[in-house]
Amino acid sequence: MTKGWGNASKSKSPQAWDRRMTVPADAPILTADAMRAAEAACAAAGVSLSELMERAGAAVADVAWRMAAGAPVLILCGPGNNGGDGYVAARLLKARGAKVRVAALAPPATDLARAARAAWDGPVEAFAPDTAPAPLIVDALFGVGLTRPLSDEWSAMLRRFAGRRVLAVDVPSGIESDGLQDWLPPLPAAVTLALGALKPAHLLLPTAPACGRVLLAPIGIDAERRMRTLPPLPPETPTADAHKFSRGMVLVRAGPMKGAAGLSAAAALRAGAGYVVLEDGGPAPLSAIIAEAPAAFRARLDDPRVGAIVVGPGFPAGDALAAAVGEVLDAGKPLVLDAAAIGAALPRLGKGTAAAILTPHEGEFARAFPDLRGSKIERALAAARRAQAVVIYKGADTVIAAPDGRVVAAWPGSPWLATAGTGDVLAGVCGAMLARGGDAFDAAVAAVGWHIARARSIGRGLVADDLVKTAK
Numbered sequence: 001m002t003k004g005w006g007n008a009s010k011s012k013s014p015q016a017w018d019r020r021m022t023v024p025a026d027a028p029i030l031t032a033d034a035m036r037a038a039e040a041a042c043a044a045a046g047v048s049l050s051e052l053m054e055r056a057g058a059a060v061a062d063v064a065w066r067m068a069a070g071a072p073v074l075i076l077c078g079p080g081n082n083g084g085d086g087y088v089a090a091r092l093l094k095a096r097g098a099k100v101r102v103a104a105l106a107p108p109a110t111d112l113a114r115a116a117r118a119a120w121d122g123p124v125e126a127f128a129p130d131t132a133p134a135p136l137i138v139d140a141l142f143g144v145g146l147t148r149p150l151s152d153e154w155s156a157m158l159r160r161f162a163g164r165r166v167l168a169v170d171v172p173s174g175i176e177s178d179g180l181q182d183w184l185p186p187l188p189a190a191v192t193l194a195l196g197a198l199k200p201a202h203l204l205l206p207t208a209p210a211c212g213r214v215l216l217a218p219i220g221i222d223a224e225r226r227m228r229t230l231p232p233l234p235p236e237t238p239t240a241d242a243h244k245f246s247r248g249m250v251l252v253r254a255g256p257m258k259g260a261a262g263l264s265a266a267a268a269l270r271a272g273a274g275y276v277v278l279e280d281g282g283p284a285p286l287s288a289i290i291a292e293a294p295a296a297f298r299a300r301l302d303d304p305r306v307g308a309i310v311v312g313p314g315f316p317a318g319d320a321l322a323a324a325v326g327e328v329l330d331a332g333k334p335l336v337l338d339a340a341a342i343g344a345a346l347p348r349l350g351k352g353t354a355a356a357i358l359t360p361h362e363g364e365f366a367r368a369f370p371d372l373r374g375s376k377i378e379r380a381l382a383a384a385r386r387a388q389a390v391v392i393y394k395g396a397d398t399v400i401a402a403p404d405g406r407v408v409a410a411w412p413g414s415p416w417l418a419t420a421g422t423g424d425v426l427a428g429v430c431g432a433m434l435a436r437g438g439d440a441f442d443a444a445v446a447a448v449g450w451h452i453a454r455a456r457s458i459g460r461g462l463v464a465d466d467l468v469k470t471a472k
């Protein structure tokens with residue numbers, strides 16, 4: 001039932017395995033409200049809520065069984081349906097022969113949880129400051145129903161179990177699942193089993209690292225897929241009749257810091273563009289880049305073969321940037337707008353302009369959209385709607401949003417991307433993907449996927465140039 005599971009007992013280093021932060025690819029993401037709506041739709045379609053809880057508990061038991069590998073398990077149950085999942089898991093684990101204890105924070109407060117508690121035929125301890133630990137702790141205290149931070153007393157009780165292996169049911173308790181609050185869980189999880197769909201908090205900072213490795217138990221919910229995790233990178237081989245212009249032509253406008261635009265141009269080539277022209281560039285990292293003086297470059301803007309124009313890398317705000325942005329907007333070609341070019345273009349975007357991808361990092365986003373509130377996903381969506389453009393809201397928890405409501409959350413990226421010049425590379429890769437034609441959101445998703453995959457394959461010691469230097 002669960003996806004992406006690896007057997008802990010086979011791992012040479014369980015501790016290293018525990019610390020891995022991964023999420024299932026191309027998986028649905030739902031807010032708590034959307035989750036409840038999906039649950040209601042399931043019930044209307046004839047799958048009872050108790051059946052959903054039974055499936056959830058079975059998935060928890062399955063993962064716990066393998067994580068415990070024969071060692072005793074302590075299941076902590078809260079008052080709501082998250083606790084109900086815990087009681088179901090306890091019953092099923094015991095039936096499989098596992099050594100299970102259950103400790104409850106409070107009596108069950110929902111009908112479903114009461115029924116699940118009643119079906120558990122073992123003892124229930126009160127979860128207290130002296131509750132004895134076990135090698136595996138299953139955290140079924142609170143899920144998407146958490147409405148306020150955990151009390152200091154409960155937080156202290158949970159912190160006592162730090163260092164044990166922890167399996168969190170749906171979310172680590174204490175996390176607000178929609179990503180609206182930065183509450184951190186007192187007991188971070190090695191593995192979090194998301195039920196029905198991933199939740200924003202699994203994929204956004206600061207909560208995502210506390211979820212550890214995230215697995216998904218679909219439990220039969222028909223989750224809509226407008227919000228999802230990063231899909232696998234599609235295989236890309238040029239068609240047999242490809243030529244340099246059919247693979248996409250990208251223009252890169254250079255500002256005063258010429259190395260940045262050079263990196264973008266090299267990235268566009270490396271990501272598959274057939275022909276890349278760099279305006280007024282300095283020494284470019286690849287000699288296959290066509291460097292042109294400003295006048296010749298401007299004449300290119302009208303070339304019908306141009307698939308995308310990149311502007312912003314190495315180009316601080318000012319009159320020169322405003323003029324450059326004005327020219328590329330007038331050209332009516334698909335655009336990648338990075339850094340200060342985003343703010344310069346914003347007043348004109350969405351008013352009949354061509355498709356655009358904006359690539360702000362945190363500071364640039366705050367300058368361009370200072371009034372937006374909510375989770376990073378909500379802010380990215382609001383910015384995309386306002387700009388009528390695709391927004392890649394960069395960071396370790398990059399979020400890609402389209403004006404029509406589609407979202408991809410790209411956590412976990414690669415920590416090696418946190419170094420100068422990688423944003424210039426991403427802008428160039430976006431140019432290559434956009435120049436192929438097709439949907440700008442799909443292009444942005446492919447660009448982020450390319451960037452992360454490349455960074456992961458390089459790993460330790462990565463500098464931005466490495467992302468574009470070689471094909472492998």
Ligand SMILES: NC(=O)C1=CN([C@@H]2O[C@H](COP(=O)(O)OP(=O)(O)OC[C@H]3O[C@@H](n4cnc5c(N)ncnc54)[C@H](O)[C@@H]3O)[C@@H](O)[C@H]2O)[C@@H](O)CC1
Nearest residue numbers: 039052053056080081082142143144145146147148149170
């Ligand atoms: N939505 C679905 O489709 C399914 C949900 N299931 C489970 O149900 C969970 C949601 O259940 P609930 O909505 O009952 O919510 P929870 O079980 O997350 O918690 C709600 C309860 O906790 C109390 N509470 C909230 N914050 C508190 C705090 N800080 N301190 C003390 N008490 C607090 C509430 O008053 C309520 O009694 C999911 O996370 C998942 O584990 C599963 O059973 C399977 C299906």
Ligand SMILES: [K+]
Nearest residue numbers: 139142171173
């Ligand atoms: K939980």
